[in-house]
Amino acid sequence: MDVQGIDQLAERLASLVPPGLAQARQDLHANFKDILAQGLRRLDLVTREEFDVQSQVLARTRERLESLEKRVASLEAGATPSGQ
Template sequence: MANPKILDEIGSKVSELLANSPAKDLEKNARALLASGFSKLDLVTREEFELQKEALTRYRDKLTELEHRVAQLEAELASRPPAEAG
């Protein structure tokens, strides 16, 4: 069985090599490039999306309620006798 101390040393050496390698720079550059690209797009966070979705649901419900109320008022108005000209 391998000595845990040796495994820790190997792990730390591998981490050190990766930290000093061009791969780390490549990762940083890729992240910067992606961040730059995303900043040019008109994106929103999931939280902002959910808030807007909830607001639109409330507005749709209110609009439906108002449409129903207008229909009731129009029906009331249509059922009244016409006013006499005078």
């Protein structure tokens, strides 16, 4: 959830406060926003962009690993004495 999403959620929560308590509504909005932001930080989340980058790195790593496994298997097959 981005900053704008947190702000929107905090606003929705604050809107539940009766209109006669305008000052309390503003204070609650600020408090809700801070509490939501702190809670999300504790979850140790990553952005979608960071996730996509890491997914691409993992895919390339898997491809490289498969290529190296085939190469090792080929080298092992060539090094095996023909009598065995």
